[in-house]
Amino acid sequence: MKNYKNLIFEASYVNGEWIKDSDEKVAVKNPADGSTVGYVYNNDATTINKAIDAAYDAFPNWRKKTAKARSGILLNWYQLIMENKDEIAHIMVLESGKPLTECKGEIDYGAAYIQWYAEQGKRNNGTVIPGFTEDRRISVIKQPIGVVGSITPWNFPIAMITRKIAPALAVGCPVVARPSILTPFTALALAHLAHKAGFPEGVVNIVVGKDSSAMGKALCEHPKLAKLSFTGSTRVGKILMKQCSDGLKKLSLELGGNAPFIIFNDANIDDAVKGAIAGKFRFSGQTCVCVNRFLVQDEVYDEFVEKFVAQVKTFKIGNGLETDVNFGPLINKEAITKMEDFVEDAIQQGGTLATGGNKIDDYFFEPTVITQANAKMKFAKEEIFGPIAPIFKFKTEDDAINMANDTEFGLASYFYTNDLNRSIRVSEALEYGMVGLNAGLISSEVAPFGGIKQSGQGREGSVYGLDDFVELKYICTGSVK
Numbered sequence: 001m002k003n004y005k006n007l008i009f010e011a012s013y014v015n016g017e018w019i020k021d022s023d024e025k026v027a028v029k030n031p032a033d034g035s036t037v038g039y040v041y042n043n044d045a046t047t048i049n050k051a052i053d054a055a056y057d058a059f060p061n062w063r064k065k066t067a068k069a070r071s072g073i074l075l076n077w078y079q080l081i082m083e084n085k086d087e088i089a090h091i092m093v094l095e096s097g098k099p100l101t102e103c104k105g106e107i108d109y110g111a112a113y114i115q116w117y118a119e120q121g122k123r124n125n126g127t128v129i130p131g132f133t134e135d136r137r138i139s140v141i142k143q144p145i146g147v148v149g150s151i152t153p154w155n156f157p158i159a160m161i162t163r164k165i166a167p168a169l170a171v172g173c174p175v176v177a178r179p180s181i182l183t184p185f186t187a188l189a190l191a192h193l194a195h196k197a198g199f200p201e202g203v204v205n206i207v208v209g210k211d212s213s214a215m216g217k218a219l220c221e222h223p224k225l226a227k228l229s230f231t232g233s234t235r236v237g238k239i240l241m242k243q244c245s246d247g248l249k250k251l252s253l254e255l256g257g258n259a260p261f262i263i264f265n266d267a268n269i270d271d272a273v274k275g276a277i278a279g280k281f282r283f284s285g286q287t288c289v290c291v292n293r294f295l296v297q298d299e300v301y302d303e304f305v306e307k308f309v310a311q312v313k314t315f316k317i318g319n320g321l322e323t324d325v326n327f328g329p330l331i332n333k334e335a336i337t338k339m340e341d342f343v344e345d346a347i348q349q350g351g352t353l354a355t356g357g358n359k360i361d362d363y364f365f366e367p368t369v370i371t372q373a374n375a376k377m378k379f380a381k382e383e384i385f386g387p388i389a390p391i392f393k394f395k396t397e398d399d400a401i402n403m404a405n406d407t408e409f410g411l412a413s414y415f416y417t418n419d420l421n422r423s424i425r426v427s428e429a430l431e432y433g434m435v436g437l438n439a440g441l442i443s444s445e446v447a448p449f450g451g452i453k454q455s456g457q458g459r460e461g462s463v464y465g466l467d468d469f470v471e472l473k474y475i476c477t478g479s480v481k
């Protein structure tokens, strides 16, 4: 590995330059031990506004380029990220706590959005529609929406950003990204590589700062910003939506989840256990699509619990840079306290601890399984976002569907069955944007990621992911002789 420190930057990247814009610095902490990874300059709405102005000025030339020319720059960026994968992964472990193998996987996954949209941007095709009179011709073209803002959380320091900005850039929109202040270094390394890849000044802007509310408001209210794409909590998504309403800005929202994982009596239990481990404990349970509730049919309940708990006990817990560690720390102390509250509440409501249940220290919480879960427990309704796996029991298919849909959220859901008819019935009945059928990991740049109900709107990834960054224009040509 080259020296990862060569990829550490402390300032925001605006209009092709690193700008400090402040005397104050914010310490970035390592979630595994609380040590300081480094510092970034604390920028705010002023820098966001500068970045939007720069992006707006860059828009006419960026949209004018051919899709092939934009694609070439995106592919350069992809290559540079892959060439620096080890160094970026190291930085990501330090600031997020995610185990090294998962960080490398995330870089492959995050960079794949850039590669995929570099290609798909060239297919931003319109349509020709037969005219409604003999002298009329109708065509529909897709044009870039304008300057795009992105606000992203700490749990996927690269992939969250690339899945938003790669499609935007590919169709001709300049971007202003505000990454989480908990994981700014990965984002700033991306900015450095974007600069080397050849993006013109002002096309890619990444602004770091701790006042997320002020920075979010600045993005929402700036008249030159055309669209905002946000990943985070449902509570904040609603605030942003209100703030965007005056300017009627387009919004994509990827919000909270409460994913059910249903295991029917006819399922292959070994496959289900494998999917359950991946679906629940990826990044210690800190993803929006992580399983929140296991719903297991009565006849296979004990078998599933026994096999699942045996697997959970094999996790190697520790600092993500240590060899073979596959279970890291939680992001901060509040997350640990939240896990303690969930466990205490579940025990009071009649749950049984099958394994785990305690904090290890101020940074780590044991992977935890709670059996005899019931609807009165907090996690029946609230997103856990951590390493607790509650296991509920059900009797019939209808019970399972009703329990699964009994939530305001609708992001990811999973179920395991070997019955063909059931697989169709249940896939159609689940009120979710995404369904994993005999699969516990479903995220990919080629598939549309997103939710319904209070989990948000819009889709990221796949051919559908371009739609959020273009406007349709209908051209009616008349008087054709």
Ligand code: SIN
Pocket (backbone or CB within 6 Å): 155, 156, 159, 231, 254, 286, 287, 288, 289, 443
């Ligand atoms: C998340 O939104 O937290 C999950 C992201 C992913 O699986 O890509």
